[in-house]
Amino acid sequence: MNKRLAAAIERDNELEERGMHGDDRKTCWTHQTWAEDCAADPMHTNPSTSHYPRPA
Ligand SMILES: [Zn+2]
Secondary structure, eight states: OOHHHHHHHHHHHHHHHTTOOGGGOSEETTTTEEHHHHTTSHHHHSGGGTTSOOOO
16 A cells, blocks of 8 residues: 555545545545545445445
8 A cells, every 4th residue: 555545545534534424535445445446346336335245
């Protein structure tokens, strides 16, 4: 993980703590990467389960 990404994740964490909606993050806490780089991940395709692993 590069420094810019690490800083962006920290910033998103802070903003989210202050009430920002998780969908407005520019980074993905689950994958520790830029949101745009993992938006197609199956974990993200269903909003209602976006933060939880799917049952097998
Ligand atoms: Zn992700």
